[in-house]
Amino acid sequence: MDRKIKLTDLKSTVQEAYDNHKNDTGGAPSKKVADMNQGMFGISVRLTDGTKFDVGHTQAQFAMGAISRLPIAIQLLTQMKAQDLVSKMGLGHKGCGCGCGTKPEEPQQRVKGMHAKGVRAASLVEPVGDFDGKMEILSNLMIELMGSSPVLDDGLYEATQKKVEEKNLVNSFAETGYELYDDAALSINLYNRLRSMLVTTEQLAEMGATIAADGVNPATNAVAFDGSLSATICAMMAAKGPKHVGKAWMIITGVPAMSGFGGGFITVIPGFGSIAAFSPELNEAGVPMKAARAIKEIATKLDLNAFGSARIELEK
Template sequence: MMNLQAILDSIYGELQPRLGEGKVADYIPELAKVDPNQFGMAIATVDGKLYSVGEADTSFSIQSLSKVFMLTLALGKVGEGLWKRVGREPSGSSFNSIVQLEREEGIPRNPFINAGAIAVTDVVLAGHAPREAIGEFLRFVRYLADDETVTIDQKVAQSETQTGFKNIALANFMRAYRNLDHPVEHTLGVYFHQCALAMSCQQLAKAGLYLAARGSNPLTGHSVVSPKRARRINALMLTCGHYDGSGDFAYRVGLPGKSGVGGGILAVAPGLASIAVWSPGLNEVGNSQLGSAALEMLAARTGWSVFGD
C-alpha cells in the first residue's frame, strides 16, 4: 500500500522553493490582497482517510470550484433538460469570452465557463428568491463536506459585485437571447455569492468525495447523485474544467479537475480519492501554477491518471 502522506510531504518539499510563483487574481480586489506564498493540499480517500500538507486547513475563496457543486444541484432539479440551456464542449476561448456567446446565440459552450455557470445558477434560482437560492447552495456544500462551518466571504462577494462588469455583460447577453429566466441582478447576486464561498483544502477534498465514490460520500453514507451522473460530471471536469488549459491539464495530470482563480483545484481519482490543492499564484490561463504542478507530481507518483499509470 502506498504511503500517501509521504508522497504529499515529498511534493510539498520539492515545491517549497517555488512558493509565490504565478500571479494572484488582481482583478477581484479582495483576491489581490491574498499572500501568494501559500500552499495547501489534501487527499480524502474513499476508504475514509484524510491526508494533508501545508496550509490545508486555511480557508480560501473557491471561486469557480463552486460551479461543480452548482451544476450538481441544477442536474438534480432539471436533469438532462439542463443541456438545452448550456453545451458540453470545451470552449477554446477565455473563460469570460463574449464573442463565442454571440456566435452561438446565447447558449454557452459548457457549464464551467462563466456564461455557462451563470445559466446553471439561473436554473437553480427557479422558484426561489436569491437569498433562498444562496442558502440552498450553502446548505448543499455543508452537507457534502459534512461541515457546518463552511461560509460565504461577504467581502469577496461584495468585491465581485462591484467589479464583475464582464459577467454582467454576459448575463445581459444571455437574457437578450432568452437564455436567462430571471432578472440579471438576481441571477448574478447568487452567482457572485456562490463564487465567494470560502473553504479549506481539507473541506474541499471531503466535499468532492461523491465524485470519486460513484455518487455517494463514503464518509457520511450520504447518496448525492447516481453513479451515472457522477461519471458524467467527471467527464465534463476532465474536458472543460480548466478553461483554455483543460487539454494541457488532461495531458499532464490525467484526472478530472476544476480550477478557480482563487488558486484552488479540485481533482478526482475515480474510485480512489478526491484531491484539493491551493496556491494563489496563477499561470497565464488562470489556473494555480503550483497547484497544477503538485497534481502532476501526485498523478505520476500514484499512477492515478484515468488513462493508466
C-alpha cells in the first residue's frame, strides 16, 4: 500500500507543531548545561532526496549527550557483526548472545556517576589503546554523517572530566568488576569528549537522513557507512528509544528516536528522512520536553510509523 505525503502538508504540519509547543512551560535544563540556550526551540527536517527545511532556533548549538552513542554504534557495527556487538555489550545470556536478557552478573554491577554501558561501547572502538586514533575515526564519521564537524565544548568537557577525578570513577570500574575492552581512563575520556560535542538540529537531522538513506549523506553524497547496516542501526534506536520512555514512545509513534541531556532529539524514518528538534528544558525522564511533544505530534499526524507495510514517499 502506497504511503504518500505532500511536501506542503509536511511543512505545514511541522510549522503547526512548532507553533503549538513553542510556548510550552515546565521542565528544566540539565545542570550540566543550565546556562545554555534557555527558552530556545527548533525543528529541522532532512529527507533522503535532499529536501530540507528548518523552523526556529535550528542553528543553536547544544551538547550531544547520549546521542553520541549513535555514531559510536555505527562505528562498532562497522568493526563487528551485530551478534558480536550484542554479546560484547552484555545484552544476552552467557552462551546465547541473542539479546533476550542480561548476563547473570550484570545487575550486581553498578558504577555510580557514569553511564557504564556508554563507556563500555567507547572501549570497544578500535584501535585499542589509541585515544587519538579512536577520536579521529569517530570525528571523520560524524563529519560524513552530518556534513560538518561538531564542536567541542571545552568547559563542559573539562567539568565532566573533573567529576571523574573527584568521584574516582576510573577505579570504580575495577572495583565493581565491570568489563571494559580498553583502558578505563582512556574509555571514560573518549565517552566524555563525545558527549561534550556541540551540534545543531540541522546537523542531527542530516545524520538521521544519512541513516535513512542507507549510509549515503543526501546533501554531500558522501558514503558514511555500509548501507546494509542501516536496518540494524534503526532497530537499535527503536529498542533503546529516548531516555526512560523508549517503550511508550515506540508504541505511540513507531519512529526510532534518541535524545540527549543537551536538549537534542533525533528521529529516523527509513527511506524517507529525519526530523530533529531541540529544546533545553527536560522533563522528569530527562527528555527534551518541547522537542519530544512536537515530533510526536508530527509523527502521529502524518503516520510516519517506521513499521508500516510500505515506505513513505514524498509528493512535491
